[in-house]
Amino acid sequence: xxxxxxxxxxxxxxxxxxxxxxxxxxxxxxxxxxxxxxxxxxxxxxxxxxxxxxxxxxxxxxxxxxxxxxxxxxxxxxxxxxxxxxxxxxxxxxxxxxxxxxxxxxxxxxxxxxxxxxxxxxxxxxxxxxxxxxxxxxxxx
Amino acid sequence: xxxxxxxxxxxxxxxxxxxxxxxxxxxxxxxxxxxxxxxxxxxxxxxxxxxxxxxxxxxxxxxxxxxxxxxxxxxxxxxxxxxxxxxxxxxxxxxxxxxxxxxxxxxxxxxxxxxxxxxxxxxxxxxxxxxxxxxxxxxxxxxxxxxx
Numbered sequence: 001x002x003x004x005x006x007x008x009x010x011x012x013x014x015x016x017x018x019x020x021x022x023x024x025x026x027x028x029x030x031x032x033x034x035x036x037x038x039x040x041x042x043x044x045x046x047x048x049x050x051x052x053x054x055x056x057x058x059x060x061x062x063x064x065x066x067x068x069x070x071x072x073x074x075x076x077x078x079x080x081x082x083x084x085x086x087x088x089x090x091x092x093x094x095x096x097x098x099x100x101x102x103x104x105x106x107x108x109x110x111x112x113x114x115x116x117x118x119x120x121x122x123x124x125x126x127x128x129x130x131x132x133x134x135x136x137x138x139x140x141x
Numbered sequence: 142x143x144x145x146x147x148x149x150x151x152x153x154x155x156x157x158x159x160x161x162x163x164x165x166x167x168x169x170x171x172x173x174x175x176x177x178x179x180x181x182x183x184x185x186x187x188x189x190x191x192x193x194x195x196x197x198x199x200x201x202x203x204x205x206x207x208x209x210x211x212x213x214x215x216x217x218x219x220x221x222x223x224x225x226x227x228x229x230x231x232x233x234x235x236x237x238x239x240x241x242x243x244x245x246x247x248x249x250x251x252x253x254x255x256x257x258x259x260x261x262x263x264x265x266x267x268x269x270x271x272x273x274x275x276x277x278x279x280x281x282x283x284x285x286x287x288x289x
Contacts (some may be wrong), residue, residue, distance in 0.1 A: 001254050001287060008279040050284075054254070057170055058181060059246030064280070065183060 004118055005061045006049040009071055014041040015096040022075065023058035029047035044098075045077070045123040046105060062114040074108040098124040102132035110134070155270055156212050157200045161245040162231035162239050165192040166247040169236075190234065195252075196275040197226065199260060204268025213266035225259045249274055261286060 017034035018027050027035045034040070048071055054063045078088065084096040094100050106120045119133035168182040178186040187193070201223060203212035229239055235247035241259065244250045253274040257276045261269045275281040 002285040003250050003254060004283040004285075005250065006283065045236070054248075056289045057172070059168070059248035059251045061250055061282075063181065080268050 002013050002051070003048050003054060003061060005067075005115070007064065007067055007071070009046045009076060010043060011046070011049065011076050011102070012043050013040060013079055013082050013084050014039045015084040015091070016040070017095055017097060021097050039085065042124050044079075044101070046071075047121040048109060048120040049121070050112065051118050052115040062112075066114050067112070070112050071109065075105055088110040098122050098128070099132075102130045106132045106134060133134045150251050151182055151204050153202055154212050155200050155202050156215075156218075156267070157198050158215060158218050158222065159196060159198050160227065160283050161194060162227055163192060163194050164210040164230050164233050164235050166235040167191065167240045168246050168248065170246065192247070195230075197222075197256065198271075198273040198275075199269070200271040201264055201267040202274070206266075211260070213264070217266075218264075221260065221263045225263060226256060247277045249280060249282045253284040257284040257286055 014038040016036070017031040019030075022030065036087055039103075047069070050062055050067065054061055082088070084091050084101070086092075088096070088104070090104050091100070102122050104123070106117065108119050109120065117134070119131055121129055121131040123129040147207065162199075164184075167188055168180055168185040169188060170181075173181070175186075199218070201212060201218065218257055229241075230252075233239060235242055236254065239247075241255045245255075253272050256274060257269065257272045260272065269286065272284040273281055274284075
């Protein structure tokens with residue numbers, strides 16, 4: 001029986017979309033308001049999906065207490081109420097778009113020991129979402 | 142007429158219907174001590190039970206019938222969900238009143254798999270693709286049966 005367990009988390013953070021590889025005009029043209037120099041913020045919603053066999057003793061793929069603790073330690077503690085550009089090392093160089101955020105959060109969660117990480121889906125606002133399932137991932141939703 | 146010249150005609154469509162039911166449960170493994178149950182299951186181990194408003198999304202895959210334009214009649218799906226799920230689980234205690242869950246811990250994983258097993262043989266037009274069961278808006282399980 002193929003089962004996926006999804007838990008939704010939230011964090012609030014500031015960011016600014018700006019690439020040093022582009023001119024100021026290009027930055028403004030590409031990123032628009034997101035390029036304003038002092039940054040802005042979002043309430044991010046992060047869905048973390050894991051899979052694996054259901055332990056007959058617990059009825060669970062993974063204990064939510066363990067998943068919550070892992071996501072808290074690896075992601076939420078580092079991201080919540082922070083400035084992504086300033087406080088997450090990878091975004092000192094990479095632009096903190098939600099695409100890149102998916103990649104960074106997936107990388108941080110890949111090592112979850114109790115189940116296989118299937119994908120990470122992030123809503124930057126209620127109107128847009130991004131999803132990353134790893135490079136070699138091929139499972140259908 | 143319809144669809145002529147459309148190369149997508151006859152392709153797979155995924156149709157989803159949503160229902161909600163409310164039920165009580167608790168988590169308890171009789172092979173363990175009360176302390177072990179509390180340690181693993183936390184608040185869910187309270188033998189006095191608690192409950193949830195479950196939201197169930199059932200997705201059926203199929204190609205639309207060329208005459209009706211439907212994968213399956215939504216009315217028929219509604220009746221299957223009413224008979225198989227609502228009558229069994231709505232305003233019930235999952236540990237005590239649902240025979241298919243007897244001897245299992247009624248986690249979202251096990252309830253979703255049980256719902257898959259109940260629905261899969263009943264859906265004869267199209268095929269059951271996914272059962273998504275929300276225990277609350279921040280926690281859900283997707284069941285794809287033995288395939289995708």
